Amino acid sequence: MSARDNIFRKLRAASTTTLPSPDAAITAHYASLPRTAKADLAKEFAEKITAWHAEVHAVPRSGWVAKLQEVVVAKGIASLLYAPATAHGKAMEAAGVGGLKPYDKPIDGWKQELFENVDAAITGTRGAIAETGTMIVWPDADEPRLMSLVPPIHIALVDADAVMPTLYDAITQQGWSQGLPTNALLITGPSKTADIQQTLAYGAHGPKELIVLLLTGEDAQ
């Protein structure tokens, strides 16, 4: 008998009756909570993630590259990791953003360089969550998972129209269960710890700074 067989034999020997599914109760619970008006979702997200120590810049969709260039200069970013195959990657190339470094080959050959010589990385997001001030990051072959983790500064593009009220809304409306990537992420602020005497410190292992470019309509600022 293998360990697996023994475990299943013991579990099956216990008397159990399958209880009713909690699905309906979960749906009812989230439907019962007060909801932020759609027009206020982006504002709530920005306020909440700012409280989590992120720096948020609301910019019109057509003007984000210019804002990024300002940020690159202000933060003294000499090497900015980006995903060249994405639409935002192409836009940065076209605008000639300084210090661009493409993530265009497997990590195995340049791990040390990524850890030691990259100042910042910029990624897209798959939306955000207003309730907690959280970004949904959906890494893929073009925009790999280490981009939002290793460089000391993470710059993220969040579309104001893609902010949803809760995590439950995001998971159900975006159909997460039907197609999860290798690694999906919720990110709420820069890396932090309070492991020394409950004193909050940022930049524990991941990014020390998180900069959100919140993309809005032309007139909104």
Add this chain to the structure above:
Amino acid sequence: MSTPQTTHHIQFVSGNEFKRRAAGIVADPFLKKSFRGAMDFLMMKRAAQFPDPELLERQRDLAEHIRRYSLSKLPELLEQLETNLKKNGVQVHWAETPDEANAIILDICRRHDTKLMVKGKSMVSEEVELNHAMDAAGIEALESDMGEYIVQLAGEKPSHIIMPAIHKTKQQIAELFAAKVPGVSYTEDVDALIQIGRDVLRKKFMEAEVGLSGVNFAVAETGTICLVENEGNGRMCTTVPDVHIAITGIEKVVEKLEHVVPLYGLLTRSATGQAITTYFNVITGPRKSGEKDGPKEMHLVLVDNGRTQAFADEQLRQTLQCIRCGACMNHCPVYTRIGGHAYGTTYPGPIGKIVSPHMMGLGATHVLPGASTLCGACGEVCPVKIPIPDLLIRLREEATHEAKPGHAPLFGQGAGKTAFASFAFKGFAFLYSRPALYRLFTWAATRFRALTPGNQAGWTKTRTPLTPAKKSLRDLLAERNKH
């Protein structure tokens, strides 16, 4: 095979040892103050997250429903999880004992010529004493959670499941770093201390052949594991090394991703009073072809270690609802006074008292269910509504009695039984079931009360002696009825 056999080495303490350690800590005003302060802080932060008691009750009901539902179909969910993990390219392993879990992990490490394993926070890896097993095999197992790193550097064990280094002050950590980390001079600046840890560990993430992590939730329907953290070391361990091994207890599985949402919301709020953590890391397989990073190989080790024993009994099964938030210890008057180390178990506090007997047997743990005032705070704050006080009473009974007819004996059943207690209770029953004898006894006890000894063994160590009243209740009633 009705009871788990543990042949491995776990550092448990005997009943007397537990009392001795606890007494030592209670007498240490410094440690007492640091735990008191930390627990007050955590209780306050949690309370701020739940301003509406009615809403909190609804959330707890929902979370309890989800956990009870998951356990009610545990074998099916585990099978579904295994099938979907395999579909996603994850290798699945099963371990009944800590030794088996360690052997599986060691075997994977050897196949990859591992010299260094970086570890994200995993209580199950503490439970199986993985670091010892790796050490014995000549593989460095390095903790990378800041708190765990500090505790490991000091050669200690975590004193809290969420905040492992809660017993240490920044001065102690400053001294530790200056003594143990090459090239570091003494600093009490917390940002500087974290930066030191960051610099050391970043090099290790690059070097390590294997990354190990725990699991907060496993999702059967999608073959996914979810990890909850603030620091990013969990993401490092699960992304940077070529091999990722996750280890978890078999009870952590839920059916759907939607079921995780209410549990995650309560976990972080109950644990540290945070609405959410910095990272929620949802992993559904190793690096796919064409992807540029992530581990090339991924494993999940599912550990029993006594969980099937708890599962076998409907009441004890509720122990497995736990999502490891630590709120029960933060609110426990006993834990607050003695801290995590006095228990001598991997899981301290109220949850430790009800889960450890299944892992280590009542022989090593029978004193723990008794180390409670049954004030009920643990049960009141538990986000998944585990009736911890009821389970403590149940385990006290199991520790001092033979198994009830029709029930399989628990591991270490009756280990807390003593000849003196049996004799005392037999005498008590004998006396109280014979009215004439009982009257004679109370007549004598009230008349000769001055002869009661002042030293009554354990009782008078911290309490005034017990002395019979001047008159028995029977006499008092008789007098009152006369008037």
